Amino acid sequence: MKLSSSSNSNVSIVIPTLGGTSLFKTIESINNGIIVPDEILVVIPDEKVHLVKNISIVNVRLIITSFSGQVRQRLEGLKHAKFEYVIQLDDDII
Numbered sequence: 001m002k003l004s005s006s007s008n009s010n011v012s013i014v015i016p017t018l019g020g021t022s023l024f025k026t027i028e029s030i031n032n033g034i035i036v037p038d039e040i041l042v043v044i045p046d047e048k049v050h051l052v053k054n055i056s057i058v059n060v061r062l063i064i065t066s067f068s069g070q071v072r073q074r075l076e077g078l079k080h081a082k083f084e085y086v087i088q089l090d091d092d093i094i
Contacts, residue, residue, distance in 0.1 A: 008038070008043060009038055009083075009085075010038065010040065010083045010084040011038055011084075011085070011086075012037060012082060012083040012085070013030060013040045014041045014074055014077030014086060015027075015091050016017060016043045016073030017052070018044070018048050018051075018091075019044070019050075019052050024055075026091055026092060029093075029094045033059065037087070039061055039081070040061070040075055040082050041061055042055065042063065043063040043077040044062065044063070044073070045064075046066055048068075052089065063080050
């Protein structure tokens with residue numbers, strides 16, 4: 001996927017997910033926005049990673065956990081965020 005503008009936003013987005021079908025549309029919508037985040041962290045339990053393993057978008061990084069639960073997944077994503085500003089989104093926000 002080509003990004004709509006250059007990344008230099010100092011923004012990380014954390015998306016805890018179980019790999020629902022709306023996740024790909026959410027990522028596409030984010031990357032077609034005015035401010036494109038430097039990274040999108042998709043935090044997913046290891047037993048669900050097969051649902052998202054084909055994501056090959058330059059600013060998307062998978063964080064694989066041994067647990068599920070939105071709160072724990074969000075905290076894990078926050079630990080891995082690299083940039084000054086962090087946004088947490090559900091996987092169905094378009």
